[in-house]
Every structure is written in C-alpha cells, then in structure tokens.
Amino acid sequence: MKITNEFEVKSPIDVVWDAFQDVPTVAECLPGASISEDKGGNVYAGAVEVKLGPMSSKFEGEAKISPDQPTRSGHIEGKGVDRSGGSRGQVDVDYRLADAGGSTRVFVDADIKLTGAIAQFGRTGLVEEISKRLIDEFVYCLHAKLAAETPQEAAEIKAGEVKGFSLFLAGLTSWIGKFFKRLFKRGGE
Numbered sequence: 001m002k003i004t005n006e007f008e009v010k011s012p013i014d015v016v017w018d019a020f021q022d023v024p025t026v027a028e029c030l031p032g033a034s035i036s037e038d039k040g041g042n043v044y045a046g047a048v049e050v051k052l053g054p055m056s057s058k059f060e061g062e063a064k065i066s067p068d069q070p071t072r073s074g075h076i077e078g079k080g081v082d083r084s085g086g087s088r089g090q091v092d093v094d095y096r097l098a099d100a101g102g103s104t105r106v107f108v109d110a111d112i113k114l115t116g117a118i119a120q121f122g123r124t125g126l127v128e129e130i131s132k133r134l135i136d137e138f139v140y141c142l143h144a145k146l147a148a149e150t151p152q153e154a155a156e157i158k159a160g161e162v163k164g165f166s167l168f169l170a171g172l173t174s175w176i177g178k179f180f181k182r183l184f185k186r187g188g189e
Contacts, residue, residue: 001111001114002111003108003109003112003131005131006107007105007135007139008106009103009104009106009142009143010102010103011104011143012102013097013104015146017069019145020067020074020095023042023065024044025145026142028141028158029145029159030134030138032049032159033049034047034049041064042064042066042067043063043065046063047059047061048089057082057118058082058083059082060080060083061079062080071096072096072097072098073095075092076091076093078090078092079091082118085117087114087117091112093108093109093111095107108135112131137159141157141159
C-alpha cells in the first residue's frame with residue numbers, strides 16, 4: 001500500500017535536516033516507536049507498537065536510514081515481526097525537504113507491506129487514514145522539540161500516547177465519510 005503525505009515544519013530547512021539526522025530524537029516523535037540499539041552504519045534496532053481497535057501488534061526489527069545531505073532527502077528501509085500475532089511488516093520510505101521561505105516543506109512517499117492478521121486493516125484504507133493522524137502527531141511533537149528553549153526541555157518532549165480505539169474510530173469515521181461522498185458523487189452522475 002502506497003502512502004503519500006506532505007507537511008510543513010515552521011523551522012528553516014537546515015534546522016529540520018539536522019533534526020532528521022538525530023534518529024533517536026525523531027523516533028521519540030513517532031507514536032508507538034522506540035529505538036533499542038544503534039547498530040552503526042545508520043542501522044537501528046527497535047520496535048513499533050500499533051493498536052487498531054481490538055488488535056495490538058508490536059513489530060520488532062530494524063531500520064536502515066540512507067540520508068543524502070546535498071539533496072536534503074533520504075530513504076528508510078524497515079522491517080519487523082510481531083512475534084505474538086505472527087504479522088510481518090515492511091516499509092520503504094522516501095522523504096525530501098524543501099525550503100518554504102523560513103519554513104520547511106517535507107514530502108513523504110511510503111510503501112507499506114503487511115502480512116498476517118494485521119493485513120486485513122491495510123485492505124480497508126484504515127491504515128492510510130491512521131497514518132495521516134500519526135503524521136499529525138509527529139509534526140506537533142517535532143515542532144515542540146525544535147521550539148524548546150533548552151536541550152533538557154526538548155528531551156522531555158515525546159509523542160503523545162496512541163489511543164488505539166479512538167484512533168481506530170476516527171480513522172474508520174473518516175474512511176466511511178469518504179466512501180459515502182464517492183458513492184453520492186457517482187449517484188449524481
């Protein structure tokens with residue numbers, strides 16, 4: 001499943017680029033993500049915990065980050081296994097930063113592959129809706145970290161807890177709304 005998103009960070013491109021290179025700090029802004037080990041060579045071990053309604057999965061695995069400083073872009077390859085539920089996940093992410101006159105525009109293209117029980121949610125479009133909400137939380141956290149007045153203050157800022165059921169319901173509500181909008185649009189043709 002392909003997910004494309006873009007957002008604006010109200011900080012200059014050099015500041016945002018430097019923040020993106022601090023992978024443990026970026027992980028603190030991703031709801032449900034944690035880094036357990038820096039394996040060197042831009043490879044990190046960690047976990048991503050996902051709660052979708054009654055289903056909870058904790059994907060443990062690795063991510064390899066390949067930044068390209070001259071183009072202010074990068075590539076991330078991640079893979080993980082949920083040992084309790086038997087699901088597997090793989091993600092390939094390309095990101096690019098662009099100067100937006102004192103702010104930074106961030107463009108993200110992700111390809112997510114899910115297998116196992118969690119894959120049923122990928123087919124409904126809910127994962128796309130939920131990913132948009134998680135990106136909103138990431139941007140809010142990143143803004144707060146970059147605006148912090150001291151390194152100690154920034155270190156205390158982390159992504160909010162992911163409320164699985166409310167996130168699931170919000171995603172489901174949004175998806176249903178889009179479904180009926182398309183349905184009524186077709187009916188009026």
